Amino acid sequence: xxxxxxxxxxxxxxxxxxxxxxxxxxxxxxxxxxxxxxxxxxxxxxxxxxxxxxxxxxxxxxxxxxxxxxxxxxxxxxxxxxxxxxxxxxxxxxxxxxxxxxxxxxxxxxxxxxxxxxxxxxxxxxxxxxxxxxxxxxxxxxxxxxxxxxxxxxxxxxxxxxxxxxxxxxxxxxxxxxxxxxxxxxxxxxxxxxxxxxxxxxxxxxxxxxxxxxxxxxxxx
Amino acid sequence: xxxxxxxxxxxxxxxxxxxxxxxxxxxxxxxxxxxxxxxxxxxxxxxxxxxxxxxxxxxxxxxxxxxxxxxxxxxxxxxxxxxxxxxxxxxxxxxxxxxxxxxxxxxxxxxxxxxxxxxxxxxxxxxxxxxxxxxxxxxxxxxxxxxxxxxxxxxxxxxxxxxxxxxxxxxxxxxxxxxxxxxxxxxxxxxxxxxxxxxxxxxxxxxxxxxxxxxxxxxxxxxxxxxxxxxxxxxxxxxxxxxxxxxxxxxxxxxxxxxxxxxxxxxxxxxxxxxxxxxxxxxxxxxxxxxxxxxxxxxxxxxxxxxxxxxxxxxxxxxxxxxxxxxxxxxxxxxxxxxxxxxxxxxxxxxxxxxxxxxxxxxxxxxxxxxxxxxxxxxxxxxxxxxxxxxxxxxxxxxxxxxxxxxxxxxxxxxxxxxxxxxxxxxxxxxxxxxxxxxxxxxxxxxxxxxxxxxxxxxxxxxxxxxxxxxxxxxxxxxxxx
Numbered sequence: 001x002x003x004x005x006x007x008x009x010x011x012x013x014x015x016x017x018x019x020x021x022x023x024x025x026x027x028x029x030x031x032x033x034x035x036x037x038x039x040x041x042x043x044x045x046x047x048x049x050x051x052x053x054x055x056x057x058x059x060x061x062x063x064x065x066x067x068x069x070x071x072x073x074x075x076x077x078x079x080x081x082x083x084x085x086x087x088x089x090x091x092x093x094x095x096x097x098x099x100x101x102x103x104x105x106x107x108x109x110x111x112x113x114x115x116x117x118x119x120x121x122x123x124x125x126x127x128x129x130x131x132x133x134x135x136x137x138x139x140x141x142x143x144x145x146x147x148x149x150x151x152x153x154x155x156x157x158x159x160x161x162x163x164x165x166x167x168x169x170x171x172x173x174x175x176x177x178x179x180x181x182x183x184x185x186x187x188x189x190x191x192x193x194x195x196x197x198x199x200x201x202x203x204x205x206x207x208x209x210x211x212x213x214x215x216x217x218x219x220x221x
Numbered sequence: 222x223x224x225x226x227x228x229x230x231x232x233x234x235x236x237x238x239x240x241x242x243x244x245x246x247x248x249x250x251x252x253x254x255x256x257x258x259x260x261x262x263x264x265x266x267x268x269x270x271x272x273x274x275x276x277x278x279x280x281x282x283x284x285x286x287x288x289x290x291x292x293x294x295x296x297x298x299x300x301x302x303x304x305x306x307x308x309x310x311x312x313x314x315x316x317x318x319x320x321x322x323x324x325x326x327x328x329x330x331x332x333x334x335x336x337x338x339x340x341x342x343x344x345x346x347x348x349x350x351x352x353x354x355x356x357x358x359x360x361x362x363x364x365x366x367x368x369x370x371x372x373x374x375x376x377x378x379x380x381x382x383x384x385x386x387x388x389x390x391x392x393x394x395x396x397x398x399x400x401x402x403x404x405x406x407x408x409x410x411x412x413x414x415x416x417x418x419x420x421x422x423x424x425x426x427x428x429x430x431x432x433x434x435x436x437x438x439x440x441x442x443x444x445x446x447x448x449x450x451x452x453x454x455x456x457x458x459x460x461x462x463x464x465x466x467x468x469x470x471x472x473x474x475x476x477x478x479x480x481x482x483x484x485x486x487x488x489x490x491x492x493x494x495x496x497x498x499x500x501x502x503x504x505x506x507x508x509x510x511x512x513x514x515x516x517x518x519x520x521x522x523x524x525x526x527x528x529x530x531x532x533x534x535x536x537x538x539x540x541x542x543x544x545x546x547x548x549x550x551x552x553x554x555x556x557x558x559x560x561x562x563x564x565x566x567x568x569x570x571x572x573x574x575x576x577x578x579x580x581x582x583x584x585x586x587x588x589x590x591x592x593x594x595x596x597x598x599x600x601x602x603x604x605x606x607x608x609x610x611x612x613x614x615x616x617x618x619x620x621x622x623x624x625x626x627x628x629x630x631x632x633x634x635x636x637x638x639x640x641x642x643x644x645x646x647x648x649x650x651x652x653x654x655x656x657x658x659x660x661x662x663x664x665x666x667x668x669x670x671x672x673x674x675x676x677x678x679x680x681x682x683x684x685x686x687x688x689x690x691x692x693x694x695x696x697x698x699x700x701x702x703x
Contacts, residue, residue: 180348
């Protein structure tokens with residue numbers, strides 16, 4: 001595989017990751033969100049493998065497999081089980097103003113390109129045009145967490161944000177050192193168990209997973 | 222080897238307590254584990270004192286004057302907190318606020334939390350530092366919601382989400398740092414090691430590092446609790462069990478600031494223009510002013526003292542941003558004395574609210590009549606935290622103020638205003654709680670004396686006289702950071 005071909009494949013994958021990020025932003029059904037999240041993981045994993053192949057770095061294969069196992073199978077599965085147990089699979093989130101959210105998302109993408117411009121010029125890698133996409137994915141994850149009002153969707157936004165970080169690690173550099181990647185993966189896994197416990201705790205204390213119930217802790221004037 | 226023992230003790234203790242944490246002797250096991258780490262950290266400190274910087278475990282760990290003093294502080298405060306927690310948690314159990322499973326979980330996670338903080342301090346790797354910061358957050362999230370009340374669940378969720386997002390941004394900063402470092406140091410873990418990074422910091426690409434610093438600032442700044450990223454902090458501190466408030470406030474904030482200061486030193490080395498310092502100064506002074514005025518509005522005693530933590534973290538951040546020998550020395554000293562004073566205040570606050578069965582300040586009255594140790598402990602603690610001489614915080618704040626007048630005189634009035642408002646607010650709120658007749662509803666209890674007394678004595682000594690070994694350490698740390 002030549003360098004240019006690899007670069008092109010990677011750009012396509014970057015575009016797909018960005019597309020799924022936008023999809024997550026506007027998807028209202030909870031299963032739809034899970035599927036999109038899993039697809040984002042698939043693209044992320046392939047992209048990592050492609051970078052690993054072109055650069056001849058074998059440790060990237062490990063992180064590709066790690067991504068596949070964690071982001072495509074483990075996390076969506078955990079979420080699936082939780083959704084099933086909590087019996088919220090039919091929930092549809094009412095969202096105001098999807099077009100405005102989309103426009104804000106586009107503004108964030110442009111902002112990310114602007115912010116990473118100096119870094120991109122320095123980069124000599126195959127993957128250099130993808131750093132902006134990675135940052136945009138992080139920003140879109142943040143936007144999703146702000147606009148959503150349900151605990152489960154906020155968590156999916158958070159995990160999409162982490163996907164953006166993983167993508168940044170492979171796109172800006174050829175992946176972080178293995179010890180760091182393993183540690184990060186472990187942290188995410190622990191976080192997954194914690195939010196699982198949380199969902200039940202929120203449900204038993206508030207009788208729903210709507211975060212608007214949680215507005216007690218405010219500064220009194 | 223010593224480092225492995227130090228870290229291993231916590232893990233072993235955590236495993237033991239996960240199985241036996243609800244037994245009658247569990248608090249003693251908790252104290253024993255914490256005391257053992259304290260002893261190990263003293264040995265480590267002595268070694269550093271005589272031999273200088275240590276790099277161990279295939280360069281995975283490193284100990285210098287900066288992190289060793291924080292490691293000793295961490296193990297010390299965790300030990301005294303464990304002592305405090307013995308009586309406090311027993312009382313909570315008697316009131317039926319925590320069950321058996323919760324106690325097992327509480328004890329095990331307490332040890333995991335200390336482990337994560339020590340790993341964050343002693344690791345040589347900027348990535349592992351990030352991982353252990355996240356681990357420290359995760360270990361404490363469910364402790365905040367230990368009581369299972371609606372407000373505690375809400376506080377824990379806020380803590381989880383805001384700190385999760387914040388620290389995710391710090392990971393982006395770490396990625397950018399690696400991106401810059403890999404060009405100079407080559408691929409692999411070597412490019413994320415503080416020891417290597419420090420020696421090549423002037424060759425790192427300045428544009429990338431400036432960008433990275435923005436992410437570090439927002440990321441670790443969230444964990445330090447700097448305004449406007451502080452939203453999670455008062456809730457998490459107020460709703461969790463008091464021993465957890467004490468270690469969150471006294472230790473975790475310090476560790477986050479440690480991470481930020483390490484990053485700042487690198488970024489300064491690369492850019493050479495001091496922009497990073499200016500950003501930190503802006504965040505610091507904003508935090509100081511905002512939290513000083515917020516103190517006036519508080520009704521919950523633990524919330525009030527968590528705002529006071531934001532204030533003091535603001536002061537320390539400001540000092541490190543200011544840079545220079547005097548301010549940095551002041552900042553390091555401030556981290557030390559604030560940590561000791563604030564955890565001691567939380568101990569007395571915990572007892573005071575147990576005596577009255579509430580955290581509302583308007584219902585807590587006549588502490589000195591009810592229990593002189595709790596009353597005077599709170600009074601002296603507040604005098605110390607407000608910066609009155611002869612306590613240690615007076616010394617550190619005075620040093621920082623002197624440096625401010627010298628290198629940024631236009632900020633000195635703001636700095637003084639913040640201190641004055643905080644002083645007035647704290648005394649106004651605390652006086653009625655401490656003095657006056659005790660209400661009928663006040664219960665009696667058997668408080669844990671030792672931690673409060675030991676902390677206050679140390680803070681007093683540090684205000685009057687700085688031991689030679691400590692001042693040498695701090696001077697060496699100042700040299701490292703310049």
